[in-house]
Amino acid sequence: MIDFHGVKIPAIGMGTWHMGSDPGLYDQQKATLQYGLHHGATVIDTAEQYGSGDSEKIVGDAMKGFPRQKIFLISKFLPYHATKHAMADALDRSLERLGTDYLDLYLYHWPGGTPLAEVVNNMEAMKKSGKIRHWGVSNFDLSDMKELLSVPGGHDVMANEDLYNIGSRGLDYEVLPWQRKHGIPLIAYAPVDQADTRGNGIIKNTTLEKVASEHHANAFQIMLAWVVRDDHTLAIPQTDSQKHMQENIDAAKIKLTDDDLKALDKAFPKPTHKQLLDII
Template sequence: MRARSFGATGISVPVIGQGTWRMDETGRAASIAALRAGIDAGMTHIDTAEMYDDAESIVAEAIAGLREEVFLVSKVVPGNATRRGVVRACEASLRRLKTDRLDSYLLHWPGHHPLEETIAGFEDLRRDGKILSWGLSNFDVEDLDAALRIAGPYRIACNQVIYHLGERAIEHAVLPWCARNGVALVGYSPFGSGEFPDPSSAGGRVLAGIAEAHDTTPYGVALAFLTRLDNTFTIPKTVRASRALENAAAADIRLNAAEIALIDAHFPRGPRPRTLPML
């Protein structure tokens, strides 16, 4: 599994990991089997959150006996993001995940509590060994600048944002900001949450042609495109073990310049939006 440094942590993390949003809505046994298949295939970056209902307990069962192999990430909702609230929320996630630490802990999106409090809570957790790093999610450049002013350089491990072929807004400013400041860019919903290109469309046919050249699927091509840059990661979710193996195999796909240009032409990033898209 191809891996790269996860922002300021210096830890080598697979470019393709595993998301768990809405995983609790499907069969528990199948979800656990898919996560384990992904881990076995090298997708050891597991992302979850306190607001994902039962997903943390599913993850706990999936990583039982494998904790040392996993880069485990969870997220706190903004409503809990006071200094003390961050600590309480993290401790609750640790109990559900049946672990003593998180490799990274993220603020799920900007909220109304002062960011100074949230970051102080993160630093309390880091000092106590309950998290090894912290990061952000759904933060646009203005919010990232604010976090950087508070925390100082090389404290923000990552920024997790929506990123798929049909939604490339982060390439305008957020992705370059992260690259300049040593922050990992983690793209969620890489298949567009049910909006993956139709096979009969022009873009779908382009993906199919590239997929055939690399002995993969259009989904594999999408993952390869989204992780083509040095500080990018992605966390597709699946509840099928077979799809987990397909996702993992995409880490070894290296698109050439002509293929990247062709994808770029059929899935342009478009104009920069006024606000950062998010789910």
């Protein structure tokens, strides 16, 4: 478990991008989400953009019968829904699709044209309404985060969700150190680099394979354990497989040693200069 501004949640939850739109996969995906909920992956990350609401619908379907208070539910709104009335309407539509009356965390999906001070004010209004417990941002770089904290109420941001994995370490140069300094947790999306197909080249790295062997794990589990190594990061891998879901859950129990981390740093070096924010 990790501490998210006083809220205890599992370090590895469930992403839902690309879920809910394929009728041929719907039952399998729903069953995988339900398996995750019943085996400890009680954080679900979704968005109004994913499948134009399809992902929220399958999440709502999967949550039926599971105690709502035991789920930490995250969704996101699009930049053109950042104004007051558009945000309120977008939130209501998301809640309806999800079959719930509140979100635990509502994220501004990426920076848009609405002034950040207005966006924060609107999110605070949603929080006062009781329809969201917390708010945060996504796909924010360091300049965006600094601007956020400069506006009234900006310090109330719960988290920033960015792409982060052992093969994409741009955040390690300045974003992550800055967020840790300011006590802002990271939500890492694509923590195994879109590798649910199990065909990703990173997993063939000999160092990754060696560390995995020493922990009686697979390379994907080591990638996840690496992402959540600091106890302040939430990883949200996406999978349609119950087997892989259990592997993801088990990855949270892996404690990488100092020697492991040194070896992995050598194989996948930290950036030595500012990099553009990776986005998919």
